Amino acid sequence: MFSLIFSRRFAMAHRLIAGGSEKCAVPHGHNEVVTVRLQAVAPGPLDGTANMVEPFERAKSVWHRWIDEHVDHALQLCVDDPLLDWFRQHEPQRLARILLTHGDPTTEAVACCMMAKLNAFLAADGGRLRCVDIRLEETPTNVVAFDGDPLAVLPAVGDAWWTRADMSINDLRPVAVRLAS
Numbered sequence: 001m002f003s004l005i006f007s008r009r010f011a012m013a014h015r016l017i018a019g020g021s022e023k024c025a026v027p028h029g030h031n032e033v034v035t036v037r038l039q040a041v042a043p044g045p046l047d048g049t050a051n052m053v054e055p056f057e058r059a060k061s062v063w064h065r066w067i068d069e070h071v072d073h074a075l076q077l078c079v080d081d082p083l084l085d086w087f088r089q090h091e092p093q094r095l096a097r098i099l100l101t102h103g104d105p106t107t108e109a110v111a112c113c114m115m116a117k118l119n120a121f122l123a124a125d126g127g128r129l130r131c132v133d134i135r136l137e138e139t140p141t142n143v144v145a146f147d148g149d150p151l152a153v154l155p156a157v158g159d160a161w162w163t164r165a166d167m168s169i170n171d172l173r174p175v176a177v178r179l180a181s
Contacts, residue, residue, distance in 0.1 A: 001043050002053050004129070006060050007035040008067045012078035015083070016104040027075070027083075033137040034067070035113075036118060038129045039092035054129055062121045062165075070115075070169050074098065100170040102155040111136040112150035114163040119150070124165035 013029040040053050076099045078085055087094055101109045115134040122129045133147035154162065161168040 010072040035135040107144040116150040116162040120165040
């Protein structure tokens with residue numbers, strides 16, 4: 001079976017407050033690489049003309065735009081992180097740049113959220129492809145790979161951002177910013 005495999009690099013910052021690592025409880029950043037493998041939902045023979053499962057550009061364009069415009073340089077926090085309240089109070093205009101997870105935004109959690117989001121994009125584009133595995137390289141020596149159903153391991157939180165084919169990275173409602181009089 002053919003697979004389409006592509007990667008994207010992005011920068012991020014996060015902090016992990018539940019895992020017991022004091023070093024990771026302080027906000028810090030990584031330059032990460034996400035690699036995904038897509039397969040056809042109903043694979044068939046090459047057609048003798050275009051001879052491709054799907055044009056790469058079509059398969060990756062929305063995904064790359066989401067990574068580049070919303071995930072790159074986002075701050076990854078847990079929905080219960082006190083820093084979120086600080087942003088709500090002092091810099092509400094930056095809330096759209098905070099990627100939220102339920103529990104610590106570990107590489108494992110973010111990889112599953114990303115895989116679910118990519119599958120939502122692919123389903124919205126006709127469902128010809130699905131992501132069958134994802135690799136998220138946190139550092140050159142630490143990689144998380146996942147090849148199951150991300151929705152089976154992510155918390156069931158209804159219409160979570162990772163299940164929707166939109167550009168969201170959190171489920172925060174926009175906050176009205178008062179203009180100075």
